[in-house]
Amino acid sequence: MAGKLAEAFETYGDPNDKKITTEEILEAMDLYSKKSSGYVARRIKSGLSKKEIAYFLEHKNEYPNLEVLEESSRHYDTDTVAVQAVGYVKFFKSSTSLDLYKDVLQAMKNNQDPGLNYKEDELVGFDGLELQYQKELRGQNGYKEVSVDPQNMAEKIVNIEPPVKGSNIWTTINKKFS
Structure with a gap:
């Protein structure tokens, strides 16, 4: 295959x-x-x-x-104005040193909703507006509940929960001052 x-x-x-x-x-x-x-x-x-x-x-x-x-993604204007204000993203597994993601890891231990859990290879805000508005931008992951056999191989799909898109944010920055 x-x-x-x-x-x-x-x-x-x-x-x-x-x-x-x-x-x-x-x-x-x-x-x-x-x-x-x-x-x-x-x-x-x-x-x-x-x-x-x-x-x-x-x-x-x-x-x-x-x-x-479909995967979630973030799109940026190709103009590189104010990149320090917009910030940047990193994989979740590389971002757990920040307090926000330490709290997320703790919450994931008790969370019953798989859509709120972060995946290791998920891009998350690490600085600037990306970090400040992470919760609003993210939305929720979709997921499938799958029954498995004793060898942990998938048998059938029990439930499909579609993803929920995060919000958009728009900024206005005067290029003369950036």
Whole structure:
């Protein structure tokens, strides 16, 4: 299946993107659960082109257990004005030194709503407005409740909870003063 995926990415992907190899796909698939134990979804590729999305949705039956999912992202004006005010993002796993994320980690231990939990590879605000408005910008993760067999392999989807988008913020900055 990895070879077939690599071929589809080559055919339908953006020609300007870095090509993903069969070996990279196999590593991302983590077939022997070395990186993640049990049933955990694996990201094979992000930033799919519209052609890739259309192809995989049209050929679902040829790719069992493959899902195309929407990821949250933050978009910025290409002008680099006031970057120190806007701030920047980091992966959650690299941000836990900040008080906000220490509190989040503590809350996750008691949290019954999986949509409020942060994933290690989730981008979070680390400085500036990104950090100040993290809670408003984030929204909630979507998730699936999956029943598993004694070998911790997925059997069926019990419930699907869609993601909730975060809010947008708009800023006005006078370039003369930035």
